Amino acid sequence: MNTGYSFFLGCIMPNRYPAIESATRFVLERLGINVQEMERAGCCPAPGVFRSFNKPDWMVAAARNIAIAEANGSPLLTVCNGCFGTLFDVNHALKHDEELRKKVNEKLEKLGYHVKADGEVRHIAQVLGFDIGPSGIQQYLKRKVKLKAAIHYGCHFLRPFHLKQIDDPEDPRILEDYFEALGVESLNYRGRLLCCGAGGGVKGAHAEESMKMLLEKMEGIAESGAEAILDICPFCHLQFDGGQKILNEKYGTDFHIPVIHISQLTAFCMGENEIGMKYQVIAPEFRLEVRNPD
């Protein structure tokens, strides 16, 4: 298969949800995928905030990360929709626009890097959901879960569609198919494809509005009777995990639905017991239930 990936950590995962990082490392190792560190990598940088200020700088900072992976000689792997959004878009833009590449490199070379944009940027959900796939994953599983869950795609994994072309953003199946292979019963719920309300720098600057959006999302999830929220992005993770607490305090709701990242759930099914639920804000006591393997 593939020689390995340059593992891009980003910010939120290593600095807020390190369990996602350890789970991802565990999963990749079990899959026999070589992990190369990306020394000196920085913030992706976040598409909402930094792109808003200065698009050229945003591109240079992103290109720097891409250049680090290129020097490693392996495709870049992200576990976060935000990182995926930024790095995929910039890589795509640089790949198809020679003029832009020249301009970015001018600035980048001052920082000691050079980007060719001839590589790939991938998301862990692509690796698990497509490359390995629902049937391919079976041979690596030690157990399956018993879990009714609401799957949250987030935005930048599938959109903009004309760039990403991963699955139909209006009715995707890739995560449902994958999680069902792990034993999950995926629920259809109101607002299944809605945003979590965190992106675009809204969470940072307009927390209240961001919470209102989350409220709408959470109501749909709660109504479905989901036992957990499954996501593929540490930023959505942060929004759901920390946000439920804020909602409960502010709006008197009573949400206690644990959030599990695709890497965490996969690691659990591969036999890892410590997926770090206890470090999370909501439902730290949550234990995944095992279902008899079929």
Added chain:
Amino acid sequence: MIIAFACENCAQGSANTAGVLRMKYDHRIKIVRVPCAGRVGPRQIIEALNNGADSVAIIGCCFGACHYNDGNLITLRRVKAMKRMFEELGFDPDMVNMYTARAAEGDTIVGDFEDMSAKTDAMLSKEVSNE
């Protein structure tokens, strides 16, 4: 001298309208009738230049309105190729230009004519200063 190949439809119609409206333009511009802008090929352009024209223009109908569907577009492509060739050979690409006009509006072709004169003058003065 400027040779202006004008198609039988919109371009000549426009030149006639300009006349009827007594609009004035550069007397150096000499119109040659062709059925369609598509009729003009590299041979016509080169021959006009070889015989002393300072520049050549081809005027057809508006794009999308060619009476033979797309003769004007075909010639536009030819003109672009000629311009590239002139440039490579060290000549001024403005020696040949493609224009469109509308039969009912004399000022469309007069506008084209004015542009031709200006471009030709610019070209000639460049030549002089080069010498």
Added chain:
Amino acid sequence: MFVCHCGENIAGKLDVEEVAEFAAGLPNVEFSTDNLFMCSKQGVELLKEAVRRHKLNRTVVASCSVEQHWPTFARAVEEMGLNPHMHEQVNIREWVSWVTNDWDNATEKAKSAVAAGVKMAALKEPIETQKLDVVKKVMVIGAGVAGLRAAMDLAELGIPVVLVEKEPSIGGHMTMLNKTFPTDECPMCTLSPLLNGVANHPDIEILTLSEVSKVEGSVGNFVVEVTTKPRYVHDNCTSCGRCSEVCPVEFPNEWDMGFGMRKAIYKPYPQAIPSTFTRDKKHCIECGLCEIVCPVQAVDFSMKKEKREFNVGAIVVATGYEQYDPVEITAYHYDHPNIITQLELERMLAPTTLTKGKILRPSDGKVPESVVIIQCVGSRNDQVGNAYCTGVCCMYALKNAGIIKEHLPNTDVYICYIDIRAPGLYYEEYYKKAQEKGIIFIRGRPSNIEPDPYEEKLTVFVEDTFTGEPVEIEADMVILSAGMIAPKGFGKLGGKLGLLRAKEGFAKEYHIKMGPMRSSREGVLLAGTIQGPRDITKTVAHAGAAASAAAQILVKGFLEKRLDTAIVDKDLCIKCLACSTVCNPGAIDVDVDGYAFVNDTACKSCGTCAGACPTGAIQIRNFRDAQLKEEVIGLLEYNRLVGAAQ
């Protein structure tokens, strides 16, 4: 050489006498004079007299534009026994005297024009006109209302028609409609007389289950091959329906858009013409029951595909449209049973279908309490490549919303639209009437329709752009006003006919204003929606125009063709066929030796081929390379020409 004063028009701006004198000195000029009004009776007489006296074989008049008086002088020389094309017109009025400020410059410019005209005249060649016999017969392809109208109009002029329809019955989309705006008439009632008239007309031959498989020849004389699929039922079928009764196979009827059922041996709908039944080989299990039960032994499984050739003078293309398939706009979830298109609704409203004409929610047969109609589905949409407005869907949405309101007065009916397009007499009035029926109009294009996870309910997300507020509409049913697109298979037929197509897929008209019923190819006419979406009113008018354009070619019995066409010099031709790639009418064929060969009938004398030919092998008469070259030299070097030959 005759130089005209046009009163003061020319003579007031330049020195006419000097020009005439200059002309006299030019090589080949026998006689030169000036005259006050060349187009006057005396002027023309002067010309004729000069031709006679000086035995002139070519004439040049320097006066006004070709358009204005070339025909006058050409006629005059023709009367003197010359070919009219031996007359050359030089325009020193519109192109010189009227547009030049300075007397001297104008005089000089006129001289150059005259010199060029004289040089050109020396090379002019006579152009013959050819009389071509035409076949007085027309093929009409497609038997929707457009094809029927065109066929009928032609047959009534005494021109025999072959009507080719790919389906088992004729009538096209109009037969599927429930009512037609703006009068809400029953379409079958309005169409039937035409359908029956065509079916029974002695001059119309109808070929159903047939498609054009080959086209050769050109205007006046096409040879068209038509392939007919077997019907497996002979024409002696009495339409008694017994076969259908016993046939064990049943499945959704295409004609009913799935809202009705049919057997494997069937007629799409009761009034279908021809009334002969059809056996659908794909679904038939070959049990043979129909064969046994048929009282007249019409069923015949051994029938084979047939090919026939027709010789026709003109072809009318009337292959209509298709409904846009909304599955592409995934945000609308068209695969959901309660989201249907307008054409499906038209069928649902028909009394012969599964719901017996009642409006019921397909998933469970409930009477809908809230229906949302969405406009511009697949039209006005750059994302799906259809930037155009269909122009019909607003009207049929108003129609169907009104019908739903009539059937179900307590049901909420919404129309979500970007703009309501209802131009023309009776149409805005129709809109107003719909408003008065209590339909709720929301100006905004819905972003998505979400099926409810728990109930048989749909949520339509839309902005009410008038209030600027996002709205959610709860709906039992959603009806998509899917636009009209070019029929999918049209590319192939268009290729056979050698037609240009617009980028949207419809057949490209010759000229949007002056020839919307002509195609890019002479002798091939366009009728109805194949040239672009339109309603029945405009379809019928367009079809009539196509019929009359087809008749124009054929009624005289011959075509007159001026042969100022392209001509190939085989010695120069290197067989590259660059000429043929630029020739729009497709007039350039290849002869047996591989040389380019011009079909005079199809050639429109544009000369684009001549511009493309690398060797100058292909030329058009009177605009040859050599002729243009002489003209250019005349214009540029007129002063050096005087006396050159003497």
Added chain:
Amino acid sequence: MSSSSFPNPVRVLRRGERDEEIIKALKNEGFDINACMQCGTCTASCLSGRWTALTVRKVMRKAALGDSSVLESSDIWMCTTCYNCYDRCPRDLKVTDAIIVLRNLASARGFIHKNHRKVVQILAKTGHAVPINDKIQQVRKELGLPKIPPTLAKYPEERELLAKTLFQLAPEEGDEQ
């Protein structure tokens, strides 16, 4: 004439009062914002618009008219960049990107929320938008990960170089409320 006597005066469209910079900035990024037909698909797509004052269609309209109030209001900062509108616009306008262009312009004019300024400062200081803290270092250790990830968090010199070169924000002029 003064219009001050009216609390909500009618907007007068006068030559020369359009903010051409907005139109130019969008044009440079390849938008023909005039092609917007105001259909509202974008607004209907927008989760944010259901909870905030953001009406994407109006943003597009104001931008097309060169109405600079679009830069001053916080509406454009309510977009979560979910790309729903972008993917659905029937005129194929890259709506989300247009909002980004407007934000870039607003930032250049100093309309930056103080929290956003803080994030930039954090980035400059730590190399990350979300920096590491002691508690997380402990958790990392427990999970068998290095306490500090091998990212910029570990390389202060390179952090400084980056901070000097990128994201120099405009001064706090019209600080966004």
